[in-house]
Amino acid sequence: MxxxxxxxxxxxxxxxxxxxxxxxxxxxxxxxxGFESDIYASGAHIAPESRGDALPYEAxxxxxxxxxxxxFSTATAASRLFAAVRGRRIVRYHNITPASFFExxxxxxxxxxxxxxxxxxxxxxxxxxCWSDSAYNATEIEATGAARSVVLPLLFxxxxxxxxxxxxxxxxxxxxxCNWLFVGRIVPNKSVExxxxxxxxxxxxxxxxxxxLIAGSEAxxxxxxxxxxxxAARLGLMNVCFTGFVSTAGRHTLYRCADVFVTASRHEGFCxxxxxxxxxxxxxxxxxxxxxxxxxxxxxVRYEGLDARELALLVARVTDRAAPLRGQVLAAQSRRMVAxxxxxxxxxxxxxxxxxxxxxRKTA
Amino acid sequence: MLGKKAYFIRERVGFLKLVDADDILxxxxxxxxxxxxxxxxxxxxxxxxxxxxxxALQDDAAAIADADLAxxxxxxxxxxxxxxxxxxxxxxxxxxxxxxxxxxxxxERMRRPPAKGPKGRLLEALRRVLWSLMRWPHDWAxxxxxxxxxxxxxxxxxxxxxxxxEGEALRARLEALxxxxxxxxxxxxxx
Numbered sequence: 001m002x003x004x005x006x007x008x009x010x011x012x013x014x015x016x017x018x019x020x021x022x023x024x025x026x027x028x029x030x031x032x033x034g035f036e037s038d039i040y041a042s043g044a045h046i047a048p049e050s051r052g053d054a055l056p057y058e059a060x061x062x063x064x065x066x067x068x069x070x071x072f073s074t075a076t077a078a079s080r081l082f083a084a085v086r087g088r089r090i091v092r093y094h095n096i097t098p099a100s101f102f103e104x105x106x107x108x109x110x111x112x113x114x115x116x117x118x119x120x121x122x123x124x125x126x127x128x129x130c131w132s133d134s135a136y137n138a139t140e141i142e143a144t145g146a147a148r149s150v151v152l153p154l155l156f157x158x159x160x161x162x163x164x165x166x167x168x169x170x171x172x173x174x175x176x177x178c179n180w181l182f183v184g185r186i187v188p189n190k191s192v193e194x195x196x197x198x199x200x201x202x203x204x205x206x207x208x209x210x211x212x213l214i215a216g217s218e219a220x221x222x223x224x225x226x227x228x229x230x231x232a233a234r235l236g237l238m239n240v241c242f243t244g245f246v247s248t249a250g251r252h253t254l255y256r257c258a259d260v261f262v263t264a265s266r267h268e269g270f271c272x273x274x275x276x277x278x279x280x281x282x283x284x285x286x287x288x289x290x291x292x293x294x295x296x297x298x299x300x301v302r303y304e305g306l307d308a309r310e311l312a313l314l315v316a317r318v319t320d321r322a323a324p325l326r327g328q329v330l331a332a333q334s335r336r337m338v339a340x341x342x343x344x345x346x347x348x349x350x351x352x353x354x355x356x357x358x359x360x361r362k363t364a
Numbered sequence: 365m366l367g368k369k370a371y372f373i374r375e376r377v378g379f380l381k382l383v384d385a386d387d388i389l390x391x392x393x394x395x396x397x398x399x400x401x402x403x404x405x406x407x408x409x410x411x412x413x414x415x416x417x418x419x420a421l422q423d424d425a426a427a428i429a430d431a432d433l434a435x436x437x438x439x440x441x442x443x444x445x446x447x448x449x450x451x452x453x454x455x456x457x458x459x460x461x462x463x464x465x466x467x468x469x470x471x472e473r474m475r476r477p478p479a480k481g482p483k484g485r486l487l488e489a490l491r492r493v494l495w496s497l498m499r500w501p502h503d504w505a506x507x508x509x510x511x512x513x514x515x516x517x518x519x520x521x522x523x524x525x526x527x528x529x530e531g532e533a534l535r536a537r538l539e540a541l542x543x544x545x546x547x548x549x550x551x552x553x554x555x
Contacts, residue, residue: 104449193444197437205428223455227446230462234440235433288407298410305404310425314406325408332409 005036009078010071012045013054018272019071025155029346075116088356091127093141095269101189105223134270134291154270155345158279164249173257178210181258183273186218186225194264200235201312215254217245255280259319271295283318283329299336467513469506
């Protein structure tokens with residue numbers, strides 16, 4: 001008798017990407033529990049080094065799996081494949097960036113995101129259950145008419161993340177300068193320009209021995225990246241460093257070099273880098289938006305409505321090792337990490353899988 | 365102000381983006397009715413800053429002064445204005461305008477960090493001497509680079525203009541063909 005099979009569909013697949021990381025973790029758990037399981041992504045969006053680890057959509061047979069987990073964050077051809085699935089259909093909702101952020105920078109992506117919002121309604125209608133990675137995302141998906149909605153926080157393996165070091169990044173940034181770190185794709189919803197402006201005040205008026213590290217792929221929106229480079233150059237900020245895409249080992253190294261993690265992002269479904277920073281003992285300062293309060297779970301500093309100088313000063317207080325604020329932030333983050341480490345993600349995930357498999361299949 | 369049924373909200377761009385603020389306008393007259401500003405708050409470990417602590421942070425921040433930086437940020441508001449481009453063509457126009465105004469490499473405003481103590485003053489004097497010595501080769505290189513920048517921007521503007529003209533001509537030709545074919549060319553040719 002063949003083993004039961006649960007496959008996953010994602011838009012793309014790459015080593016440092018949060019959705020890919022979670023899909024990989026789910027596959028590991030499923031295989032360990034005796035399931036057959038593979039990940040399928042758009043062939044054009046599988047990173048060269050990950051080919052073989054994820055399979056192209058062409059290899060997916062919709063009639064075979066007992067259940068399919070569809071990681072939804074943008075419009076892809078996977079929606080059609082999902083509709084043809086005969087087994088249980090699970091939507092894993094990671095949120096869709098509002099199209100307005102991309103208008104002007106990339107009208108094609110903006111159109112794709114608008115299409116994704118429309119597609120989400122039909123995909124949710126087909127689904128037996130929707131798993132959202134934050135309550136914030138669950139609210140959105142419930143508004144589209146999801147019959148069964150569950151909050152299953154983004155899965156994160158500290159063991160997988162902790163391994164490896166990047167010697168070149170350590171040599172470049174592991175010096176005595178105070179490092180502000182931002183990790184994430186360089187896209188307009190992340191409001192990286194707000195970080196650059198705040199850093200300008202910090203660097204010029206509060207601590208010249210400082211550096212802003214912006215770590216993430218710039219390939220998703222080159223016109224936005226061009227704007228950021230131009231801004232940093234025209235403000236004469238030589239210590240604003242764009243590292244480009246960094247591997248898991250590289251991210252780990254950057255967290256170790258960082259004095260503070262700062263994000264001014266205006267839209268996040270969850271924001272895994274916040275958890276990664278906390279896991280590495282780096283104090284976090286984040287805008288109080290979207291799913292970020294849930295990711296922080298009582299840890300870190302959340303702000304809203306601060307101008308660039310106010311944010312600079314807030315970060316200065318967090319980076320000041322003698323100031324009580326830094327101690328308070330780190331203590332709160334330690335409590336958050338204790339709670340996260342006690343979470344049995346494997347049991348939580350497998351329980352959801354069992355519940356789905358026991359359900360009566362929804363007829364479209 | 366609250367008596368109106370409709371309001372037009374316009375996001376503030378440029379250097380005013382330093383504050384999260386939107387203009388509230390009368391949709392008919394476009395006159396400003398007010399400003400909507402995001403309420404400031406800070407939470408540490410899930411606990412909100414008291415009103416006094418938040419006020420103290422804001423007061424201390426307001427006391428941070430650097431006229432040169434403020435002027436630089438205000439002078440580069442056009443770059444932040446790219447965030448407000450309504451479509452790619454508008455973005456491209458704004459970007460080319462920015463490039464057109466910034467072709468020159470200049471070191472006139474190159475900043476020397478303030479010196480502290482006798483060692484610092486000595487270091488600053490040394491920097492001044494080195495800069496004077498470097499000035500001649502630098503100006504020679506900058507002169508050439510600025511000339512190249514200026515011509516490259518002109519070529520880019522020309523290229524964009526040509527492409528747009530080409531696109532418009534092709535669109536006009538397609539429309540003419542559609543009209544000639546009875547308006548159904550886009551529906552697909554019959555075999």
